[in-house]
Amino acid sequence: ATNRTFTMIKPDAFGAGNSGAILKMIEDAGFKVVAMKATKLTPELAGKFYEVHKERPFYADLCAYMSSGPIFAAILEKDNAVEDFRKLIGATNPADAAEGTIRKIFAKSIEANAVHGSDSDENATIEGNFFFNQAERVL
Ligand code: CMP
Numbered sequence: 001a002t003n004r005t006f007t008m009i010k011p012d013a014f015g016a017g018n019s020g021a022i023l024k025m026i027e028d029a030g031f032k033v034v035a036m037k038a039t040k041l042t043p044e045l046a047g048k049f050y051e052v053h054k055e056r057p058f059y060a061d062l063c064a065y066m067s068s069g070p071i072f073a074a075i076l077e078k079d080n081a082v083e084d085f086r087k088l089i090g091a092t093n094p095a096d097a098a099e100g101t102i103r104k105i106f107a108k109s110i111e112a113n114a115v116h117g118s119d120s121d122e123n124a125t126i127e128g129n130f131f132f133n134q135a136e137r138v139l
Helices: 011-015 019-028 043-049 059-066 081-089 102-106 121-131
Strands: 002-009 032-039 071-079 115-117
Touching: 002 019, 002 081, 002 121, 011 019, 011 071, 019 032, 019 071, 019 081, 019 102, 032 121, 043 059, 043 121, 071 081, 081 102, 081 115, 081 121, 102 115
Parallel strands: none
Antiparallel strands: 002 071, 002 115, 032 071
16 A cells, blocks of 8 residues: 655765755655655754664764754655665665665765665654654645
């Protein structure tokens, strides 16, 4: 069924001027952008977004990195959106990402890995609601 996922173009990719090329890959893969904004997270908001990782050794670094510069946040729609988007972006660590994936092409490191993609339908809804109010996601 047609459903949705949530993505962020992270500070490394945004700062490098790769947002347009990444968005082109996303659209060419059949995803429709149904909500999108450029914004910048505070360390506190980044910490809240990634709260599930708060016991991980990389959490403090991740919060600093994700608040280090502007990002794009977007809700995407496609059949099988969550799974298909994770295939399009590739593995978390660009060293492990398949050829032709967004992270293989654009990621700088396991942390500065160009894009985020939700890992479940439930988290896609939670994450989309974190950034977009009801009137911003009616498309
Ligand atoms: P993301 O898919 O957004 O979800 C959690 C993020 O934490 C991940 O992408 C990376 O940016 C970061 N991350 C995950 N694992 C590591 C790690 N081992 N070291 C540093 N950062 C990580």
